[in-house]
Amino acid sequence: MGRHSCCYKQKLRKGLWSPEEDEKLVRHIAKYGHGCWSSVPKLADLQRCGKSCRLRWINYLRPDLKRGTFSQQEEKLIIELHAAVGNRWSQIAAQLPGRTDNEIKNYWNSCIKKKLRQSGIDPSTHRPLSEVEGGEDKEAMASGRTSTSAPPPSHTIECTPLRQPNDDANDLVVPSSFSISVPDLRCLEAGSCSNTSANSANCSSEFELQISSSSGSLFDSSIFQWLELFPSKGAQLHFDGEPEDLKWSEYLNGTIGSDDGLLGEIKKE
DNA sequence: AATACCTTCAACCGCCTCCTT
DNA sequence: CAAGGAGGCGGTTGAAGGTAT
Numbered sequence: 001m002g003r004h005s006c007c008y009k010q011k012l013r014k015g016l017w018s019p020e021e022d023e024k025l026v027r028h029i030a031k032y033g034h035g036c037w038s039s040v041p042k043l044a045d046l047q048r049c050g051k052s053c054r055l056r057w058i059n060y061l062r063p064d065l066k067r068g069t070f071s072q073q074e075e076k077l078i079i080e081l082h083a084a085v086g087n088r089w090s091q092i093a094a095q096l097p098g099r100t101d102n103e104i105k106n107y108w109n110s111c112i113k114k115k116l117r118q119s120g121i122d123p124s125t126h127r128p129l130s131e132v133e134g135g136e137d138k139e140a141m142a143s144g145r146t147s148t149s150a151p152p153p154s155h156t157i158e159c160t161p162l163r164q165p166n167d168d169a170n171d172l173v174v175p176s177s178f179s180i181s182v183p184d185l186r187c188l189e190a191g192s193c194s195n196t197s198a199n200s201a202n203c204s205s206e207f208e209l210q211i212s213s214s215s216g217s218l219f220d221s222s223i224f225q226w227l228e229l230f231p232s233k234g235a236q237l238h239f240d241g242e243p244e245d246l247k248w249s250e251y252l253n254g255t256i257g258s259d260d261g262l263l264g265e266i267k268k269e
Numbered sequence: 270a271a272t273a274c275c276t277t278c279a280a281c282c283g284c285c286t287c288c289t290t
Numbered sequence: 291c292a293a294g295g296a297g298g299c300g301g302t303t304g305a306a307g308g309t310a311t
Binding site: 015016036037038050051054058087088089090101102105 | 295296297298299300301305306
């Protein structure tokens, strides 16, 4: 493949954008939309390549950008999401409305990494520094792009139900223990789900988890919804709310909640 | 006040995947 | 099926501004 074709073209400006260029780009997109990015520079009378225009729009000119410093809540969410998906900035950005992947990446590299190290946590593995000292390439572990054949991070979560089987009218049948295997956390992108193993066509606002049981056939090879962990309809696992309402802290810290109370305790492997 | 060093962040680079031809 | 265009992504760079000496 090699370089993008637009990069071969000569006489294209590089470097910082001038206010005039910004104005041209904004005016063009406001009027016509971006359409095909490669044609934007010509139509908007800009001496830039299409990729440069796209980047400028996405990272700086888009009207829905939040900008400004990150809140504590946002920072916490970034750390939690990074622990789950690694350096997949676009997926992390999808959970933070108004923030761009570039912005989050920069914030991570300049601030969060430092803070985590100062508090004795390895920013790549999210484990205590004492545990990972002298280990393997930690940056590579966190990055999903270090190898073209590297599979996405997969999480197997051991669950011990707090609610006993058939202990109430909801008649939920829960095995004594079960595990949740998340084959590809990339599917946790807001509003989309393209990488799950089955039934992905109808999950525009839902996410699926593959669940296998350690104590019988009840949960074997079943697909459950991610949106709420709802005990009254048999073996369905979902969470309430919009994708951004997912209880990440609970997911990562070890509990899954639902309207009906806790159903399981999660141990991350 | 001058210089060196550090931090931030916008933008580029190169690679990947998807889609069209 | 292969080639190439286009969009998207993560890593990296370097200019600008801030802070320390």
